Amino acid sequence: MNSRNNVILKGIAAASGITIGNAFIFSKEKEEISQESIENVGEAIKNLEEALALSKKELKKVFGLAIDKLGEKRASIFEAQMMILDDPILLGNLKNRIKEEKKLPEYIVDDEISKYIHLMNEAHEMYMKERSLDIEDIKNRIIRNLKKKKWKSKISADVIVVTPTISPSDTVLFTKANVKGYVTDFGGLTSHAAIVARSLNIPAVLGVNEATSIIKDGDILIVDGFHGDVIINPDEEKILFYKNKINELNLYDEKLFKLRNKPASTIDGKEICLRANLDLTKEIDLIFRNNPKGIGLVRTEQLFEEYEAFPDEEEQFEVYNSIAQKIYPENVTVRAFDIGGDKVLPVDLHEPNPFLGWRGIRLLLDNRHLFKAQIRAVLRASQNKNIKFMAPMVTSIEEIIETKELIEECKKELKKEKKSFDNDMHFGIMIEIPAAAILTSSFAREVDFISIGTNDLIQYLLAVDRGNEIVSKLYQEFHPAVIRMLAYIIKEGKANDCKVSLCGEMGGDPLAVPLLIGLGLEILSVSPSIVPLIKSIIRKIKYKDALLLADKCLTYTTEKEIINELNLFYNSIIEN
Amino acid sequence: MIEKKVKIINNAGLHTRPAATIVKLAGKYKSEFFIHKDGFNINGKSIIGVMTIAAAKGSELTLTFDGPDEEEASKELLDYFQRGFDEL
Numbered sequence: 251m252n253s254r255n256n257v258i259l260k261g262i263a264a265a266s267g268i269t270i271g272n273a274f275i276f277s278k279e280k281e282e283i284s285q286e287s288i289e290n291v292g293e294a295i296k297n298l299e300e301a302l303a304l305s306k307k308e309l310k311k312v313f314g315l316a317i318d319k320l321g322e323k324r325a326s327i328f329e330a331q332m333m334i335l336d337d338p339i340l341l342g343n344l345k346n347r348i349k350e351e352k353k354l355p356e357y358i359v360d361d362e363i364s365k366y367i368h369l370m371n372e373a374h375e376m377y378m379k380e381r382s383l384d385i386e387d388i389k390n391r392i393i394r395n396l397k398k399k400k401w402k403s404k405i406s407a408d409v410i411v412v413t414p415t416i417s418p419s420d421t422v423l424f425t426k427a428n429v430k431g432y433v434t435d436f437g438g439l440t441s442h443a444a445i446v447a448r449s450l451n452i453p454a455v456l457g458v459n460e461a462t463s464i465i466k467d468g469d470i471l472i473v474d475g476f477h478g479d480v481i482i483n484p485d486e487e488k489i490l491f492y493k494n495k496i497n498e499l500n501l502y503d504e505k506l507f508k509l510r511n512k513p514a515s516t517i518d519g520k521e522i523c524l525r526a527n528l529d530l531t532k533e534i535d536l537i538f539r540n541n542p543k544g545i546g547l548v549r550t551e552q553l554f555e556e557y558e559a560f561p562d563e564e565e566q567f568e569v570y571n572s573i574a575q576k577i578y579p580e581n582v583t584v585r586a587f588d589i590g591g592d593k594v595l596p597v598d599l600h601e602p603n604p605f606l607g608w609r610g611i612r613l614l615l616d617n618r619h620l621f622k623a624q625i626r627a628v629l630r631a632s633q634n635k636n637i638k639f640m641a642p643m644v645t646s647i648e649e650i651i652e653t654k655e656l657i658e659e660c661k662k663e664l665k666k667e668k669k670s671f672d673n674d675m676h677f678g679i680m681i682e683i684p685a686a687a688i689l690t691s692s693f694a695r696e697v698d699f700i701s702i703g704t705n706d707l708i709q710y711l712l713a714v715d716r717g718n719e720i721v722s723k724l725y726q727e728f729h730p731a732v733i734r735m736l737a738y739i740i741k742e743g744k745a746n747d748c749k750v751s752l753c754g755e756m757g758g759d760p761l762a763v764p765l766l767i768g769l770g771l772e773i774l775s776v777s778p779s780i781v782p783l784i785k786s787i788i789r790k791i792k793y794k795d796a797l798l799l800a801d802k803c804l805t806y807t808t809e810k811e812i813i814n815e816l817n818l819f820y821n822s823i824i825e826n
Numbered sequence: 827m828i829e830k831k832v833k834i835i836n837n838a839g840l841h842t843r844p845a846a847t848i849v850k851l852a853g854k855y856k857s858e859f860f861i862h863k864d865g866f867n868i869n870g871k872s873i874i875g876v877m878t879i880a881a882a883k884g885s886e887l888t889l890t891f892d893g894p895d896e897e898e899a900s901k902e903l904l905d906y907f908q909r910g911f912d913e914l
Contacts, residue, residue, distance in 0.1 A: 326843040330873055333846055339872035366874050369866075373880035381842065381877060 254464065255483040261458030263478035264439055265447035268496050269431040270489065273469040274409035276401070276420070277462050283360045283393070287352050294348050298355040301395035306335050308391065311560060331388045356396045363389040398423075405429065410471050412461055416443035421555070425450065425530055431473040433461050433480050440705050440716045440725070440755055447475075448758070449529045451536065451779035455480050457719070506782035510541045514785045520793035522767060524785055525583075525775040527753055531556065531569060534576060536778040544580035546775020547640075547701065547753040548573065550624070551587045560620065566627035574631050581636045583701070583775075584628050585680070586621065588642035589613055605715065610643020610680075615652055625660045632672035640701060644679045644686055650696045653677075678749075681739055682706035690739050694748035701775075702739055704754025708732055727756055728812045733765070733803055740770045751775055761816045763787050764823070768800030790823040827892040828900045833884065836910035840881035844911035849873045851903055857893025859903070870903075 288294050313328040334340065340362070347358045363385060370382035401423070405411070410431040411424055421442065424432075432454035437443050439456075447454035453475030465471065465482060472481040472492050481488060514524040525546030526537045531553075537545065553561050553569065561569070574582055590609020601607040614621040628639050641653050657677060664671055681687050682703030694700060704727070709716045711732060714725045726732070736752075743750035751773035756762045758776040763784055766774065776784050799819050803812050834840055852859040852870045859870035861879060863886075868875040870889070881887060889907075891900040906912075 326841075326846060330842050330846050330877065333849060333873040337873050337875075339869045340874050363874070366878050369878040370880075375880045375882065377841070378880045385874065385877065 254466075254469070256485055256488065257464070257482045259433075259455075259458045259461060259464065259480040259482070261433070261455040261461070261478045261480065262438055263475055264437070264441075264444035264456040265432070265452060265454035266475045267431075267451060267453035268475065268492055268499065269410065269453045269473050270492060270496075271408050271410045271430040271471060271473075273412050273433075273465050273467060273471050274405060274429075275462055275465065275467045276405070276411050276413040283356050284354050285357050286354050288348075288354055289352075291349050291352065294355050295345055297396060297399060298344060298348065298359070300399070301355070301392050302335050302341075304395045304398075305388070305391045306332065308395075309335075311554070314560065327384050331384065334385070334388050335392075354396075356393050359389065359392050359396065363392075410473055412465050412471075414462055416441075416446075421446045421530075431471070431475070432456070433458055433465070433471070433473060435459060435461050436719070438716060438719070438722050438725075445755065445777075446529060448755075449527065449533055449777040449779060503782070506786055507539075509782055509785050509789070510539075512785070512789070514543070514788045516767070516788060516791045516793040516796070518793050520767070522771075522788050523751075523773040524781060524788065525751070525773065526778040526781055527775050528573070528582075528778070531573075533778050534573065537781075538576070540778055540781040542580075542778070542781050544636075545573065545577055545582040546751055546773065548582060548584045549588070550585060551589050554587070554589065563623040563627045566624060567630050570628055570631035570637065574634060574637050578634055578636050581638060583638040583640050583678070584631075585640045585642055586611070586614055586624055590643075605709070611641045611649050611653065612643065614641075615649065618656070622656060622660055625657055626664065629657075629660055629664055629671040629675060630669055632675045633670045635672045635674070637672065638676040638678060638699065640678045640680060640699075642680045642703070643682065643706075644693070645683050646685075647689075647692060647696065650679060650693065654696075680753075682710070682754075684711050684735070687711075687735050687739050690742035691746050694743050694746035697748065699749035699751065700739070700743050702736065702750070702752040702754065704732075704736075704752065704756035707735070707754070708756075711735060726809045727759065727762065728809045728816065730807055730809065730812065733769075733812060736766070736771075737769050737800070737804055744770060749773065758784060760784070760787050761813070761820055764791050764796045764799055764819055765803055765816060767791065767793065768796035768798070768803075770800075787823070795819070827890060828896050830889045830891075830900060830904055832887050832889060832904065832907040834881050834887070834907075835883065836913040837883055838913060839883050839885070840876075840879055840911075842877065844906075844913075845876045845879075846873060847906065847911065848903065849876055851906060852899065854902075855891075855893070855895045855899035857891050857896040857899045859899060860890045862888040862890065 309332055344358055344362055347362065348355055367382045367385050370378045405427040407428040409429055410433060411429050412433045414435045415437055416434060431452055432443060432447050434443060434456045435458060437456040444454060444456055453473045455473055455475060455478050458480055470483050472484050513521055515521045523543045525544045526542040527547040528537065528545050529549050529552055570584055588610045590604060590607060590613055628637060631637055644650060654677065676698035678697045678699035678701060679693060680703045681690060681700050686693060708725060708727060712724060712729055714721050716722060716725050740750050752766060752771055753775040757774045758780045760783065803815055806812050849871060861868045861870050863879055863881065868879055870876060889903060
């Protein structure tokens with residue numbers, strides 16, 4: 251009898267649902283370079299060439315954006331790294347050694363490039379040690395890409411992924427493979443992993459300390475995403491218990507599904523426009539199943555992960571156009587690439603503080619070609635007049651004006667090219683930085699709509715890094731300052747005839763929904779999988795009670811009081 | 827075969843940008859091109875090789891060229907070294 255059997259590990263319940271399956275340990279750091287011998291030299295060389303090509307694409311993607319900002323030194327390092335991937339002498343040596351030694355390419359790459367690294371480290375000059383780190387970088391990139399292929403073949407549809415942490419690019423890998431659940435060592439409710447798991451309806455328990463060291467490959471796991479429990483090698487009794495629970499959940503889902511064609515209106519007739527967020531193009535089917543009033547947010551940065559290189563105007567046009575056609579006659583709001591922070595690219599730029607750095611509209615306005623290609627693609631997809639466009643991370647009027655000028659420029663170009671588009675396409679901005687929140691009335695006069703991004707707004711308002719576990723407890727969704735700021739944004743926006751919506755994770759929190767409606771919010775965009783649940787809650791609320799609830803919460807000075815009040819309210823509507 | 831001695835004369839020495847330029851220039855010619863320093867013979871058409879050379883201002887290197895267009899190759903590369911990698 252194994253001592254791990256029936257052990258329950260505790261973590262953060264990050265995406266609801268229950269699943270039973272086999273563990274697949276996905277741990278990049280722990281995987282060592284294999285010295286395994288190979289039979290098929292031709293295949294090994296093909297794998298090496300593919301990994302080199304992929305590495306080149308990645309480098310271009312990262313540095314293509316930043317090249318003007320990097321300064322000469324970093325730019326020349328980038329150029330040298332690109333040249334290394336084409337170095338005739340190095341590639342010749344690698345291929346010869348694979349043929350002669352018949353070892354895996356990852357071993358040969360590691361061994362051969364390390365020789366150069368040792369030479370550099372032997373030099374006395376400090377800059378040579380720095381240089382060796384750059385070579386180490388490119389070596390690791392090639393090896394990572396060699397292994398990616400191996401991983402891909404190992405991940406199959408029925409596994410539960412157990413991993414230290416999930417990066418945006420890993421999610422693409424897992425999503426394509428249709429995995430059953432996620433368990434991670436690190437990460438919280440608003441981490442990228444949690445957002446993606448929730449939107450795809452995949453149960454996830456995150457922040458389980460040492461999950462990857464306790465759980466072994468192939469263990470049977472029960473993941474309870476409601477309570478944050480992970481059970482290792484459960485006995486028959488437990489399996490039966492959870493299988494029954496899964497059946498009950500399916501019945502409950504079916505019950506919610508019956509609300510599909512009913513409006514999201516309160517008991518006393520206040521209609522709320524309930525929309526869905528779209529993270530991955532894959533979710534579109536889930537969106538239709540749950541029949542929301544349109545798509546309130548398309549997070550386009552995910553396209554960067556789905557495509558290996560920058561998606562060009564044509565590729566983007568196809569994606570946006572197909573979404574717009576599918577959702578017609580409802581609307582879809584496309585948000586411009588929000589690259590930066592914890593999202594997608596500039597991890598490779600080594601910004602000391604990426605959340606306060608080069609992200610969102612800042613990066614876009616510095617990369618006009620990229621931004622214009624996106625604007626043109628969105629405009630072209632707007633011919634049926636059901637697309638809106640939105641800019642992320644706005645802090646100033648200048649950014650709004652510049653973006654509007656770019657949109658006008660694109661319209662002129664398209665007119666010349668005789669391409670059709672919606673000349674009145676609505677343009678809006680995200681309110682996710684306190685500065686923007688304070689300037690809501692000024693911004694509202696410049697745009698057609700505003701959308702509140704609660705995840706970033708809360709972290710910037712409270713000065714808490716949501717990914718930092720030491721302070722993550724201070725990340726309070728219901729902090730009185732957050733509630734009062736939301737009230738202010740909604741009031742100021744509406745006073746200036748500007749549509750106000752909310753598209754952060756908060757909108758999908760059942761506890762928050764009555765409060766948000768009471769604060770005057772009429773448009774809500776949430777994860778597609780949670781649309782039926784949120785609709786069922788809205789249909790149980792009395793609007794006039796929600797107004798009273800909001801008034802009360804605005805008087806409190808601690809999060810605890812607010813949560814108490816919300817719990818009371820929630821329990822009272824559930825009982826009825 | 828042509829053999830030439832050169833001295834590094836720019837302040838920053840043989841850093842990454844000139845290393846990349848040297849390899850690009852050498853790549854235009856059919857002739858073999860080697861850089862010799864402190865007992866190491868580095869193939870001048872390999873960027874990763876050239877990057878292992880630590881050559882500060884004042885260092886001396888020997889360049890060898892061997893092949894059908896060695897004259898032209900030596901001329902262009904020698905000139906680039908003597909211009910201090912265009913950083914004077």
